[in-house]
Amino acid sequence: MADVSLEEIKNEKVDLEKIPVDEVFEQLKCTRKGLTSEEGEKRLQIFGPNKLEEKQENKFLKFLGFMWNPLSWVMESAAIMAIVLANGGGKPPDWQDFVGIVVLLIINSTISFIEENNAGNAAAALMANLAPQAKALRDGKWQEVEAAVLVPGDVISIKLGDIVPADARLLEGDPLKIDQAALTGESLPVTRSPGDEVFSGSTCKQGEIDAIVIATGVHTFFGKAAHLVDSTNNVGHFQQVLTSIGNFCICSIAVGVIIEIIGMYFIQHRQYRAGIDNLLVLLIGGIPIAMPTVLSVTMAIGSHRLSEQGAITKRMTAIEEMAGMDILCSDKTGTLTLNKLTVDKSLIEVFPTRMDANHLILLAARASRVENQDAIDASIVNMLSNPKEARAGINEVHFLPFNPVEKRTAITYYDSDGEWHRASKGAPEQIIELCDLKGEVNKKAHKIIADFADRGLRSLAVAYQTIPEKNKESAGSEWEFVGLLPLFDPPRHDSAETIRRALELGVSVKMITGDQLAIGKETGRRLGMGTNMYPSSALLSDNNGSSMNIDELIEKADGFAGVFPEHKYEIVRRLQDRQHIVGMTGDGVNDAPALKKADIGIAVDDATDAARSASDIVLTQPGTIMTISTDRVKPSPVPDSWKLNEIFATGIVLGSYMAIMTVFFFWLAEDTDFFTVSLDQCDTTFRKRKPKNENRD
Numbered sequence: 143m144a145d146v147s148l149e150e151i152k153n154e155k156v157d158l159e160k161i162p163v164d165e166v167f168e169q170l171k172c173t174r175k176g177l178t179s180e181e182g183e184k185r186l187q188i189f190g191p192n193k194l195e196e197k198q199e200n201k202f203l204k205f206l207g208f209m210w211n212p213l214s215w216v217m218e219s220a221a222i223m224a225i226v227l228a229n230g231g232g233k234p235p236d237w238q239d240f241v242g243i244v245v246l247l248i249i250n251s252t253i254s255f256i257e258e259n260n261a262g263n264a265a266a267a268l269m270a271n272l273a274p275q276a277k278a279l280r281d282g283k284w285q286e287v288e289a290a291v292l293v294p295g296d297v298i299s300i301k302l303g304d305i306v307p308a309d310a311r312l313l314e315g316d317p318l319k320i321d322q323a324a325l326t327g328e329s330l331p332v333t334r335s336p337g338d339e340v341f342s343g344s345t346c347k348q349g350e351i352d353a354i355v356i357a358t359g360v361h362t363f364f365g366k367a368a369h370l371v372d373s374t375n376n377v378g379h380f381q382q383v384l385t386s387i388g389n390f391c392i393c394s395i396a397v398g399v400i401i402e403i404i405g406m407y408f409i410q411h412r413q414y415r416a417g418i419d420n421l422l423v424l425l426i427g428g429i430p431i432a433m434p435t436v437l438s439v440t441m442a443i444g445s446h447r448l449s450e451q452g453a454i455t456k457r458m459t460a461i462e463e464m465a466g467m468d469i470l471c472s473d474k475t476g477t478l479t480l481n482k483l484t485v486d487k488s489l490i491e492v493f494p495t496r497m498d499a500n501h502l503i504l505l506a507a508r509a510s511r512v513e514n515q516d517a518i519d520a521s522i523v524n525m526l527s528n529p530k531e532a533r534a535g536i537n538e539v540h541f542l543p544f545n546p547v548e549k550r551t552a553i554t555y556y557d558s559d560g561e562w563h564r565a566s567k568g569a570p571e572q573i574i575e576l577c578d579l580k581g582e583v584n585k586k587a588h589k590i591i592a593d594f595a596d597r598g599l600r601s602l603a604v605a606y607q608t609i610p611e612k613n614k615e616s617a618g619s620e621w622e623f624v625g626l627l628p629l630f631d632p633p634r635h636d637s638a639e640t641i642r643r644a645l646e647l648g649v650s651v652k653m654i655t656g657d658q659l660a661i662g663k664e665t666g667r668r669l670g671m672g673t674n675m676y677p678s679s680a681l682l683s684d685n686n687g688s689s690m691n692i693d694e695l696i697e698k699a700d701g702f703a704g705v706f707p708e709h710k711y712e713i714v715r716r717l718q719d720r721q722h723i724v725g726m727t728g729d730g731v732n733d734a735p736a737l738k739k740a741d742i743g744i745a746v747d748d749a750t751d752a753a754r755s756a757s758d759i760v761l762t763q764p765g766t767i768m769t770i771s772t773d774r775v776k777p778s779p780v781p782d783s784w785k786l787n788e789i790f791a792t793g794i795v796l797g798s799y800m801a802i803m804t805v806f807f808f809w810l811a812e813d814t815d816f817f818t819v820s821l822d823q824c825d826t827t828f829r830k831r832k833p834k835n836e837n838r839d
Contacts, residue, residue, distance in 0.1 A: 148188050151294060158294075158356040159339050163311055166354060172295035174313070174354075176279030185293035192292045192308055192358035194368045208251040211381075212388025213429060216395060217243050220425040223418065239422060253438045276307035279352075294355050300340070301350040308342050308355045309362040315351035317546040320344050325364065325732050330483065330517055330600075333546065343731065349546075367707040370735035371756055379466060379723055379741055380459035387430070395428040437462075452747075452763035460758035463741045466723045470644055471714060471736065473728040474655035474665055477746050479631045481729075483521035486599065486632075491590050492625040493583070502625045506604045507532040509553050509567040511541070518602065519551075521629060522567075536563075540614045548572065554614045562609035564618055570626065573603035577623040590626055598661030599628040631661075633669055641671045649725075653701030654710050656732060662703035672700035678709050693720060710736035729753050 150156065151169065158166050167173060177185070209218070224240040276289045279297040289307040292298065300306060300318065312318065312334055319331040322344035331347045334340055340353065342362040360369050402424060406417040438458060445455035455461060475481050490499040503525045510519035512532050523529045535558050542552040550568025557563065566573065570591050579587055591601045603626055609618040641651050651671050655662045663673040676699055681692060690698065696716050702709065710726075714736045717724045726733070726740035729749035734756040737743035743757035754760050 148185065148294075152189055152361070154361065158311070163313065163337055163354070166311055166356060170295040170354070170356070172354075174297060175282055176297040177293070177295055178281055182280060182291065182293055182296070185295060186291060189293050189361075190359050191290045193290045194360065194365055205251060205255045208254040209247055212385055212392055213433075214247060214250070216388070216392060216425060216429045217247055220422060221247075223422055223425065236419075236422065239426065243426070250438075292355055292358055294358060296355040297352055298355060299350070299352055300346050302346055302348060304346045306340050306342055306344045306346065309357035310340055310353035310355050312336050312338050312340060313352045313354060316349050318346055318351055319348035321347050325367075325730070363706075364731070367731060367735055370707060370711050371738045371752075380462045387433075391429045395425060398424050398428060448759075452761060454760045454762060455758070456760065457758040460742045463723055464725065464759070467649060467725045467742055469650045469652065469717055469722045470725040470727065471652045471654050471710070471717075471740070472726070473710075473730065473733050474653050474657060474662060475631065476729040476748065477727050478637045478653065478669060479633050479665060481631060483517050483600075483629050484632045485521055485525050486628045486630050487525070489594075489599070489628045490625065493587075493623050494625075497624060502604055502627070504531065505565040505606055505624060506567045506602070506627060508536065508555065509551050509565045509604070511543070511551075516544070518629065522602075522627070542566075544568070550576070554609065556612070560612075562612045564607050564609055566605045566621075567602055570601045570603040573605050573623065577605050577621040579623055583623065587623065587626065594626070594628050596660060598658060598664035599630050602627040602629055630664070633665060638669045641669050652699065652713075654705055654713060654736070655701065655703050656705055657703060659703040662701055666700055674699055675701040675703055677703055678705040681705075681709055681712065692716065697722075707732045707735045711739050714739045
């Protein structure tokens with residue numbers, strides 16, 4: 143590979159994630175002995191600090207920004223006219239109108255400012271997930287350094303409990319177990335072997351190994367997600383509607399002002415101040431000055447009602463957008479599902495006829511650590527009515543913990559009768575090899591494993607043997623293959639009902655997950671939302687195996703699997719470009735960009751701080767927004783359009799009548815003697831009439 147400069151590395155001209163590790167050292171011009179402090183300083187100037195820069199915005203300018211929109215422009219023009227142009231004809235400026243308009247402007251801007259200021263800083267919440275310290279090899283020795291000074295080429299150490307400080311490639315050593323659920327949405331810790339990449343912000347759950355840093359700061363997987371969040375500045379649907387109303391008002395008022403000026407000054411030859419007063423009336427009366435305030439109060443009432451149902455509204459205009467939402471994109475892990483592994487008892491396969499599913503679960507629980515925080519062990523032990531049953535009536539002699547080589551756990555124990563036994567659980571291939579399965583039994587086991595995999599279920603095998611020698615060092619009798627346990631991240635108890643109700647309300651639901659395609663389809667099947675799902679590769683080009691282009695594919699699909707934060711962001715953006723009002727629910731860092739981009743971002747009850755900060759609505763109880771939004775009704779185009787037509791027709795008729803009658807009375811008063819003659823006749827009649835009691839004495 144051609145030699146490249148560090149500047150080109152910074153600009154990502156070389157894919158350091160894919161090339162062999164030895165070439166990574168060559169391209170980064172470093173060795174396995176790490177960098178010197180001097181070289182680290184030089185590279186820090188090139189690559190910048192390993193942190194996310196937080197944008198500081200001027201609060202005062204932000205406040206003034208809410209006075210810069212079409213409705214405000216008309217109000218500001220009227221205010222200027224009230225004190226500048228309305229100064230003549232022997233009368234002082236119209237201070238009352240000026241003060242009234244300015245007060246309304248300040249009220250409208252204050253409400254909007256307070257609302258937006260409560261939205262939270264998603265970028266700051268993202269930065270809270272980054273490692274503050276790291277162990278790096280500098281000047282030939284290991285030392286604790288600030289994570290912010292790490293640069294590509296640094297050799298770092300990662301051990302149990304560490305937050306990975308930068309994107310890195312693993313060097314020689316045992317595989318790690320990395321929890322990156324908050325980044326990618328994967329519900330289980332993933333195994334990373336030498337040569338694999340680990341992401342900044344993920345957590346080491348098992349193992350210890352050295353790694354070489356390949357990306358820092360905004361160039362990391364985590365940093366790119368944060369950049370998407372920070373660079374997103376949406377104009378909401380509600381604001382677009384207000385802007386349209388403002389533009390219409392401006393055009394209407396402009397036409398009216400021109401007609402007024404021509405009529406008053408060139409035809410009627412009125413005095414300057416009288417004409418200005420009329421123009422002020424037109425300007426102030428022609429715009430719905432109090433509309434933003436009234437709408438804000440109305441939405442504040444709606445926000446209060448939602449809070450009573452378990453939702454905190456951070457941006458009040460999201461209530462209006464939620465009412466018009468027609469597509470709801472949802473993360474899977476932790477949003478539609480519990481993000482907690484469970485054994486699907488209905489699908490358990492037991493091989494020995496003398497055993498049942500409960501016995502199989504008990505053996506698997508005995509081969510688990512009751513006090514362990516491992517997700518698989520916890521899921522099995524929780525299948526028992528009481529976790530203590532895993533050790534009830536037995537005495538543990540020896541426990542073999544899980545390791546990446548054997549890929550199984552095992553327990554040696556004896557029961558109350560003094561009989562010794564051994565149970566083991568682990569990766570199916572390892573247990574099959576341990577039991578030396580052959581023939582039809584071997585074929586049956588592999589078929590079940592394949593069927594589970596096709597449905598997105600993880601398989602866990604269980605084996606059992608007796609130990610006649612009653613010695614923990616003894617090999618024991620032949621291992622017996624007991625059966626297979628299907629593991630799955632189950633849907634939330636209310637997810638299926640939520641999706642059913644959303645579909646009834648005319649809202650299309652799409653699952654967007656970082657998990658495998660098979661897992662996504664199985665979840666969709668269980669939730670009743672459809673299985674027309676695609677891998678993330680379908681989003682990369684129009685050559686996606688379908689006759690539809692990318693925009694049509696996204697619109698028709700039930701979901702996408704194996705996606706990264708930028709994919710979720712792109713899906714939401716493309717749907718918005720096709721004039722959809724898009725909602726997004728999520729709980730992790732990987733959801734934050736899409737939550738910020740969506741018209742309505744909804745963070746579920748146990749979401750990360752980053753997801754909460756990027757969202758518009760935060761749930762405080764399990765479920766999604768469709769569950770708590772009991773006031774939303776199913777759209778019905780025909781009746782609504784009838785009502786709209788009736789309203790417009792009534793408005794046109796009444797408005798036309800008022801306009802015609804006004805012109806008619808003006809014509810009667812100015813160009814005829816109708817009122818004069820009528821009043822004179824009335825006056826004559828009154829003068830001729832005698833009082834009724836005139837002749838009474």
